[in-house]
Amino acid sequence: MAKRDYYEVLGIERTSTIEEIKKAYRKKAIQYHPDKNPGDKEAEEKFKEAAEAYDVLSDAQKRQRYDQYGHAGVGSGASSGGFGGGMSMDDIFSQFGDLFGGHFSSFGGFGGFGSSGSSRQVNRGSDLRVKVKLTLKEIAAGVEKKIKVKKYVPCSHCHGTGAADDKSITTCPTCHGRGVITRVTNTILGQMQTQSVCPNCGGEGRTITKKCTACNGEGVVRDEEVITINIPAGVAGGMQLSMSGKGNAARRGGINGDLLILIEEEPHAELVRDENDLLYNLLLTIPQAVLGDMVEVPTVDGKVKVKIEPGTQPGKVLRLRNKGLPSVHHYGTGDLLVNISIYVPEALTSEEKNAIKHMEKSPNFQPNPSIKDKIFSTFKHLLD
Structure with missing residues (x-):
C-alpha cells in the first residue's frame, strides 16, 4: 500500500516550522497512543505512522530529501520497511521521549510505555554512507543491488548486551534503572527539582559486572554485511536514499543507525x-x-x-x-x-x-x- 504524504499524516502545511511539527506530532501521538486505544491495531499503525513522519520532517536533511524526492528519498525506495514499521514502541519512545518530558504520562497519565518515569538512555548507532553507480538503463527500470558493507554489528557471543552472561547485567544501584538521578533543592522560591544523567551508568540504567571478552563489553564488533538495496526507477545523480536500521549497530543494544545511499549516474555514450x-x-x-x-x-x-x-x-x-x-x-x-x-x-x-x-x-x-x-x-x- 502506498505511503501517505508525511505532511498529511501530521495534518500540517509544507511550510510548517519545527515547533509546529513537534506540536502536531505530540497531538497525534496522544490521540493514537496504544494505552489509550488498547487492542486497536489501526490506532497502533497510525501511532507508528506519525512517528515515521516526525522522524523525517523534524530532521532538516531528511526533510529536504523528502521535499525533493518524496518517499524514495528517505527510505521507501530502498526497501527499508519505513521508520515506524522497522522499530518497536520502545524505540519510538526512546528516540522521541524528550517531546513528552521523558515519559508519556505527562500527557494524561496513561499507563504502559514510558509511564514508569524512566529516562533511560538508549544508544544509537552511527549512520553509514555508500555510493552506488547506475547506468541509464538501470535508472529507467529500477534495479536491485547487493553491496558488501563494513560496519559494526551486534556481538554474536553476548547478543549485543556487552556482558559475559545474563547474570553480569544488574540494575544500576544509583539510579535504580531510571538512567537519571533527581535532586530536590530548597530555594527562596520553594523546592526545585532537577534531573541529570546518572554518573554511574551513563544513563543506561544498568551496569555490567563482567564484560564479554569478544567485544570487550561494547556489544558490537566490526564485520561485513551484504545488503540488498531496491532502487526505484527514475532516481537521479546526487539523490540520496535511506535504509532505516541498516547502519552501524548501537553499543550494548539500542537503535541501529541508517544506511544512506548516494546515487551516482554513469554517463551514457550517446544519450x-x-x-x-x-x-x-x-x-x-x-x-x-x-x-x-x-x-x-x-x-x-x-x-x-x-x-x-x-x-x-x-x-x-x-x-x-x-x-x-x-x-x-x-x-x-x-x-x-x-x-x-x-x-x-x-x-x-x-x-x-x-x-x-x-x-x-x-x-x-x-x-x-x-x-x-x-x-x-x-x-x-x-x-x-
Whole structure:
C-alpha cells in the first residue's frame, strides 16, 4: 500500500516550522497512543505512522530529501520497511521521549510505555554512507543491488548486551534503572527539582559486572554485511536514499543507525539526460536530409527506427514520446528528443564540386525568406 504524504499524516502545511511539527506530532501521538486505544491495531499503525513522519520532517536533511524526492528519498525506495514499521514502541519512545518530558504520562497519565518515569538512555548507532553507480538503463527500470558493507554489528557471543552472561547485567544501584538521578533543592522560591544523567551508568540504567571478552563489553564488533538495496526507477545523480536500521549497530543494544545511499549516474555514450527527458544528436548526410531516410537512434532499451522526412532542416527536433526516463514520483515518463544536425563534407572531388555548383543554380536549392527569418530569429534569441 502506498505511503501517505508525511505532511498529511501530521495534518500540517509544507511550510510548517519545527515547533509546529513537534506540536502536531505530540497531538497525534496522544490521540493514537496504544494505552489509550488498547487492542486497536489501526490506532497502533497510525501511532507508528506519525512517528515515521516526525522522524523525517523534524530532521532538516531528511526533510529536504523528502521535499525533493518524496518517499524514495528517505527510505521507501530502498526497501527499508519505513521508520515506524522497522522499530518497536520502545524505540519510538526512546528516540522521541524528550517531546513528552521523558515519559508519556505527562500527557494524561496513561499507563504502559514510558509511564514508569524512566529516562533511560538508549544508544544509537552511527549512520553509514555508500555510493552506488547506475547506468541509464538501470535508472529507467529500477534495479536491485547487493553491496558488501563494513560496519559494526551486534556481538554474536553476548547478543549485543556487552556482558559475559545474563547474570553480569544488574540494575544500576544509583539510579535504580531510571538512567537519571533527581535532586530536590530548597530555594527562596520553594523546592526545585532537577534531573541529570546518572554518573554511574551513563544513563543506561544498568551496569555490567563482567564484560564479554569478544567485544570487550561494547556489544558490537566490526564485520561485513551484504545488503540488498531496491532502487526505484527514475532516481537521479546526487539523490540520496535511506535504509532505516541498516547502519552501524548501537553499543550494548539500542537503535541501529541508517544506511544512506548516494546515487551516482554513469554517463551514457550517446544519450544526455535532461531531468526525465533524454537528448540525442542525430547527424545526417546531405542526401539523407534532402531525400529522407529511415535511420536508427539509440534509446535506453536499444535502437529504434525513425523516419526522416525529405527536406529535413538542421536544428529540427524529433520527439519520441515516452522513450525517456520515468519520474521517481510516478508522474509519467519523459521523452527522447532527437536533434537533427547535418554533416557538411570538408573535402570534395572536382566532380562533386561541379555537381554541387550545378544544383546550386536550381531554385529548389535557394533558401526561402521564411527559413532565413527563422534562422535569424533563433540566432538573435541565443545572443540575447
